Amino acid sequence: MTGTIVIYFSISGMLVGTIGMILSKDLIKKILSFGIVETSINLMYTGISARSGIIPPIVSGDFSSAFYADPIPQAVIITGIVISFALLCLSLVFAIIIYNRYHTMNVETIEMIFERETQ
Amino acid sequence: MIALVFLPVLGGIICLVLKDKKSVSSNVAIITVFASGSVLPFVIFEDASIILGKWGSLGIGMAVDEFAIPFLLSTFIVMLAVILNSIKRGYDGFFYALILILYGTLNSIFLSRDLFSIFVTIELASIISFILISYEKKPRQAWASLKYLLLSSLGLNFYLLGIGIVYMETGSFAMDSLEHVSTIATVLIFGGLAVKSGLFFFSMWLPDAHSNAPIEVSPILSGLIVKLDVYLSIRFITYSSFGWMRDTYMIIGIVSAIVGVVFAVNSKNAKRVLAYHTISQVGFMLVNCDKSSAWHGFSHAVFKTLLFLVVGNISARLGTKEYSKWSGKITKVEYAFLLIGSLAIAGFPMTSGCVTKEIIIHGACCPSLKILLLIASAGTAMSFSKFIFLKPGKSSSWPAANTVAAYSILSGVIILHGIIGFEIYMFESLLAVIAGVATYLLLRKFLRPLPVYFERIDSALSSYLIFFLISIVLAIILSS
Numbered sequence: 001m002t003g004t005i006v007i008y009f010s011i012s013g014m015l016v017g018t019i020g021m022i023l024s025k026d027l028i029k030k031i032l033s034f035g036i037v038e039t040s041i042n043l044m045y046t047g048i049s050a051r052s053g054i055i056p057p058i059v060s061g062d063f064s065s066a067f068y069a070d071p072i073p074q075a076v077i078i079t080g081i082v083i084s085f086a087l088l089c090l091s092l093v094f095a096i097i098i099y100n101r102y103h104t105m106n107v108e109t110i111e112m113i114f115e116r117e118t119q
Numbered sequence: 120m121i122a123l124v125f126l127p128v129l130g131g132i133i134c135l136v137l138k139d140k141k142s143v144s145s146n147v148a149i150i151t152v153f154a155s156g157s158v159l160p161f162v163i164f165e166d167a168s169i170i171l172g173k174w175g176s177l178g179i180g181m182a183v184d185e186f187a188i189p190f191l192l193s194t195f196i197v198m199l200a201v202i203l204n205s206i207k208r209g210y211d212g213f214f215y216a217l218i219l220i221l222y223g224t225l226n227s228i229f230l231s232r233d234l235f236s237i238f239v240t241i242e243l244a245s246i247i248s249f250i251l252i253s254y255e256k257k258p259r260q261a262w263a264s265l266k267y268l269l270l271s272s273l274g275l276n277f278y279l280l281g282i283g284i285v286y287m288e289t290g291s292f293a294m295d296s297l298e299h300v301s302t303i304a305t306v307l308i309f310g311g312l313a314v315k316s317g318l319f320f321f322s323m324w325l326p327d328a329h330s331n332a333p334i335e336v337s338p339i340l341s342g343l344i345v346k347l348d349v350y351l352s353i354r355f356i357t358y359s360s361f362g363w364m365r366d367t368y369m370i371i372g373i374v375s376a377i378v379g380v381v382f383a384v385n386s387k388n389a390k391r392v393l394a395y396h397t398i399s400q401v402g403f404m405l406v407n408c409d410k411s412s413a414w415h416g417f418s419h420a421v422f423k424t425l426l427f428l429v430v431g432n433i434s435a436r437l438g439t440k441e442y443s444k445w446s447g448k449i450t451k452v453e454y455a456f457l458l459i460g461s462l463a464i465a466g467f468p469m470t471s472g473c474v475t476k477e478i479i480i481h482g483a484c485c486p487s488l489k490i491l492l493l494i495a496s497a498g499t500a501m502s503f504s505k506f507i508f509l510k511p512g513k514s515s516s517w518p519a520a521n522t523v524a525a526y527s528i529l530s531g532v533i534i535l536h537g538i539i540g541f542e543i544y545m546f547e548s549l550l551a552v553i554a555g556v557a558t559y560l561l562l563r564k565f566l567r568p569l570p571v572y573f574e575r576i577d578s579a580l581s582s583y584l585i586f587f588l589i590s591i592v593l594a595i596i597l598s599s
Contacts, residue, residue, distance in 0.1 A: 022580050034269055041276045048283055073286060076235045083242045087272050090249055094265040101258040111575050114259060
């Protein structure tokens with residue numbers, strides 16, 4: 001039950017983040033919306049492992065009857081969390097490089113400058 | 120098989136430790152590439168499969184088969200040429216460390232049989248390519264890289280959602296569990312990977328990123344990173360749940376092949392011409408997703424590396440990427456290699472491009488598809504006539520020895536592959552080449568660069584998501 005609620009909640013979070021990425025014109029807001037997408041997908045994997053129960057999978061004695069959480073999705077998504085952290089850092093570094101040169105975070109202004117430079 | 124992954128990563132770590140000694144790190148890079156290349160024959164002819172870890176089906180499976188071999192070979196050749204070209208250009212150990220770790224990562228993707236391991240390695244390859252694109256720290260490169268980062272990471276999150284659904288349904292991340300999964304999982308996996316494929320409308324970050332990257336990085340992006348999705352599509356399509364993908368790829372592939380050519384013909388910037396042709400050639404590969412596309416991926420990686428290296432070196436020497444200003448300034452040696460690359464991509468007989476492209480056109484399912492493919496092929500010849508009709512200057516001086524070595528390895532592979540694989544029916548490609556060159560001579564006064572509307576970040580994002588939704592609808596219709 002808990003698992004299913006978490007899964008639906010995280011999928012809707014992903015949609016909200018994607019819409020935010022399209023609609024916002026500010027570079028930092030785009031990156032933060034992208035962070036929402038990543039966090040939601042990481043949350044979804046916790047939801048997947050919580051389908052069979054929410055007790056931590058450190059069970060002693062007879063574990064055939066205990067409703068413990070599935071450890072595999074939790075174990076693999078740790079790598080996913082590290083990757084999303086690295087991606088957020090890298091995108092902010094690129095944003096800093098662009099800001100230092102053009103002093104704006106507006107996507108349309110930046111693209112207009114680049115297109116004018118080409119011609 | 121493990122050596123193919125760990126040797127390059129080990130070499131990368133050595134380069135990282137010896138970061139300040141510039142001459143040492145390039146030597147380490149060459150030795151590492153040759154060492155991993157010498158492991159390659161043992162892996163290819165063995166046909167083995169192993170499972171890492173003692174957890175049965177939960178361990179990470181690795182295997183090699185006929186689909187992986189062309190990609191493993193092309194990775195070795197491209198990396199060798201790129202590293203040979205980069206000597207004496209003042210790159211430090213960090214650059215070589217990134218390239219070598221990328222080499223190990225790519226080998227790992229082509230050998231892996233585990234869905235989550237593929238996600239991790241693709242993300243690692245993407246992160247390294249983001250850093251490599253903006254290696255010279257120009258704002259334009261940073262912008263291209265950021266655009267690529269936002270789009271590709273969004274796509275890979277959809278992929279992660281897809282394999283989460285696969286795990287919920289089957290309880291395993293092994294690739295064999297894809298045999299019986301629901302359509303929504305397959306469409307999420309397809310749509311997530313399509314953003315990295317270079318198909319038109321799905322990955323409009325591509326022309327900017329490929330044309331602004333440093334000389335040595337564009338060939339890696341175009342020859343290897345784009346091939347990740349091609350390889351995975353060829354592999355996934357053999358599972359029965361992905362049956363709907365064959366028709367979808369036929370439509371998207373042919374559209375991509377033709378639209379990419381139209382943009383390329385009109386472009387004036389030599390590196391952008393090559394970038395648009397990546398879009399078009401990926402379309403060719405995905406029209407019929409089988410072993411012939413894997414070999415077209417191999418030949419595309421080789422000739423596109425040659426073209427990107429020659430064009431990059433010329434534009435770095437002359438200071439302009441506009442090919443019309445090159446006339447009379449390029450040396451005869453450079454012109455010869457440019458000619459070999461251009462003829463190969465246009466599909467002239469006795470080159471590798473002709474062999475693999477003709478097999479794809481010959482294997483097309485229906486006559487109308489074959490005609491459309493021939494039109495796209497003629498368009499390729501038309502766009503590369505720009506390079507063929509350049510006038511070489513009087514100077515017959517040779518470029519540096521390492522550059523010539525890189526060029527000759529690539530041209531040798533192109534011509535050898537072209538002669539070994541040649542069959543008599545392939546002379547029909549000459550027809551497309553002649554038609555293309557004639558059209559170029561007629562129309563060359565009317566070619567103007569097309570607007571870059573599709574490549575802006577908002578339109579790239581929305582066109583990706585719109586076509587993702589369309590493919591979901593297509594999948595539901597085709598699989599019911």
